Amino acid sequence: MKEYEERTETIEQQKALIRERYKGINPDELDVIPALPKPDIFKTSSMLRVAVYARVSTDDPRQTSSYELQKNHYQDVVDRNPNWNLVKIYADEGISGTSLQHREAFKQMVQDCEDGKIDLILTKSVSRFARNVVDCIGYVRELLSLRPPVGVFFETEHLNTLDPKSEMILSFMSTLAQEESHTKSEIMNASIEMRFRRGIFLTPPLLGYDQDENGELKINEHEAKIVKLIFYMYLNGNTCQEIADTLTELGCKTKKNNEVWSSGSILQILQNERHCGDVLARKTWTPNYLDHKSRKNNQDRNQYRKREHHEAIISRDDFIAVQKLISNAKYGNKALLPELHVIPDGALKGFITVNPRWAGFKPDDYRAASSSISDSESTPSDTIPITAQLGSFDLRGYEIAHGQFFETTGKISATLSYEKLNFSTEALRKFGEIKTVELLIHPSSYLLAVRPCTLEDNRNKVQWARLRNGVLVPRYIYGAAFLPTLYELFGWNPNCKYRVLGVAHQKGSENVLIFNMKETEVRIPNEVPATTDKDSPNKSAEASSTPKTILGYPAEWMNSFGNNYYSQTHARELVAFTNNKNWQITSEGQPYKESELHTTSKADLTKGIVEIMEEIKENRND
Structure with a gap:
């Protein structure tokens, strides 16, 4: 009790001391030095170095009046x-205010403000200064942090950022x-969408064409010859750079009246479908109206x-042939x-041979080529009669279990990613000392076939094995040209690996x-959030124990162990290898005739190139 009373008395003494201290002194004993009043920028007696910022958002000549006003x-x-002393009028013409880019x-x-050349910025409105909240507030704060601070006066809003209440x-x-x-961006996108739906397309300047009074494209005969020369030379085996050098040497001018051509401009001309009379609208789109960065339209928006x-x-x-050549040029196929x-x-009837260096084909191309081979001899697996001999077991209701449910080490397997694939060591052993194979795809049956290939002149062969210490080991097959098409054909996720x-x-x-591509296990990237607790003693252990991928299986496997015994043993893809007929595994593929293009012949290309070049030279001399 005594201790409590002593502690209470001490607390009261401390409070009394604090009260005495904060009584302060007599105000008459203090000399107050008043702060300078906030200057009125319109009534200041000191000279202010003033800058003006003006902006219009488009290059439309009709907005020149707004800019000048x-x-x-x-x-x-x-x-x-x-x-006020005018330092300079800073003006951006034809530039959007949603981004500082350009x-x-x-x-x-802003740099002149940092260099101490400006005291005040005048501008018409907040929207003229910036249409991006982050940029607007950020730069105003940056200018106010300078010594002395630089203010911004927005005339329409009558807002002066030197006022503390302005932010x-x-x-x-x-x-x-x-x-x-x-x-405005949404309204413009909606307007463009409505135009496209009615077949009203934008017609920017295009080499080979002029526009009439209605904006329709009409052939410019002189420029059309240059376009033909570009396409003919590329079909004849010339590179974009060689074509550009030739046109520069001939003195031809671009649509923008430049006399020097670049390989990039040649490629753009070769890829523009309008030169074959077609129009494809909305090849690119802009996801973010603030940064205006366009992105290739991969079915993100209607085309x-x-x-x-x-x-x-x-x-x-000729145009389609050029696109195929362009797609394959990056893989060395010139x-x-x-x-x-x-x-x-x-x-292997109906299988498509795969050239790992060929790009430009779509899943529909594979399906059309495969279906072009009549299959009158085959019978759907669900209608094949099931026969049994005396003493045979009745295996109806039994399933052949999926091999993935068991230990798969030492099994025949293939692992595919978006850019490469490889086969297991056990797969290599089945072909002995063979280092090169040929890949085949059956698009409707979702089958991948691999057969030995020892012919030196076979353009489709790939090396799937290499020697290491005298032993054949698997080798990656790089397939950036064709694997994306297979991923699309099988409906796979490009970010995942499949086995x-x-x-x-x-x-x-x-x-x-034979690999059944319907029965794959998938390796899904495991995106684990970064640990922010730096003091966690188990951080490194947790990170190392977290798997990089998650193993997934088809949803259909949830309710079964495998496939019905008779459905699998009588499946079309297996029946072909269990009958007594000649397999003819080495049968060569025949060209898919329906996809054959009627391109300009080699002789006509050469003749056309010579004639156009001579005509251009004659016109230049005239």
Whole structure:
């Protein structure tokens, strides 16, 4: 009790001391030095170095009046204030305010502020200064942090950022300006969508064409010859750089009247479908209205194609052939037009041979090529009669279990990613000392076949094994040209890896591996969030124990162990390898004739190139 009373007495003494201290002293004993009043920028007696910022958002000549009016108006405003000294009028013409990209005048103005050349910035409104909340508030704060601070006066809002109460109002106004840009962007996108739906397309300047009074494309005969020369030379085996050098040497001019051509401009001309009379609208789109960065439209937005929209300069077949050549050029296939080959007979009938260096084909191309081979001899697996001999077990209701449910080490398998694939050591052993194989795809049965390939002149062969210490080991097969198409064909996720078990079939000297691509296990990237607790003692252990991928299986496997015994043993892809007929595993593929392009012949290409070049030289001399 005594201790409690002593502690209470001590607390009261401390409170009394604090009260005595905060009584303060007599105010008359203090000398107060008053702060300087906030200057009124319009009534200041000191000279202010004033800058003006003006901006219009498009290069449309009709907005030149707005641009000039802004400049003239602020010149008058500065002239009416005798204590203002105009430093410079900074103006960005044809630049959007949602991003600082390309706003060189704005950036220079900020730099001059940092260099101490400016005291005050005048601008028409918040939307003229910036239509991005982050940029607007950020730069205002940056200017205020300078010594001395630089203010911004927004005339429409009558807002001076030197006023401490201005930031909240500025936040609201800049948010409204940004949302206004967003609304305008949505309205413009909706307008473009409605135009495209009615077949009203944008017609930018295009080499080979002029526009009539209605904006329709009409062939410019002189430029059309240059376009033909470009396409003919590329079909004849010339590179884009060689074509560019030739046109520069001939003195030809680009659509923008430049005399020097680049390989990039040649590639753009070769890839523009309008030269064959078609129009494909919305090849790119802009996900973010703030940064205006366009992205290739991979079915993110509707696209609209109109065939025979205008008169063509190049035939459609020549144009398609050029696109295939461009797709394959990056994989070393120059002046070589790719074509699909389909196996016409034998156990691999309907399979498509895969050239790992050929790109440009779509899943529909594979399906069309495979279906072009009639399959009148085959019978659907669900209608094949099931026969049993005396004493046979009745295996109805039994399933052949999926091999993935058991230990898969030492099994025949293939692992595929978006850019490469490889086979297991056990798969290699089935072909002995063979280092090169040929890959085949059956698009409708979702089967991958692998057969030995020892012919030196076979363009489809790939090396799937290499020697290491005298032993064959698996080797990666790089397939950036064709694997994306297979991923699309099988409906796979490009970010995942897939692993599938295979079955080896052999009859005499014939060997083949078959992989059912419907029965794959998938490796899904495990995106684990980064640990932020630096003091966690188990952080490194947790990170090392977290798997990089998650193993997944088809959803259909949830309710079964495998496939029905009779359905699998009588499946079409297995029946072909269990009958007594000749397998003909080595049957060569025949070209898919339906996809053959009627391109300009080699002789006509050479003749056309010579004639056009001579005509251009004659016109230049005239």
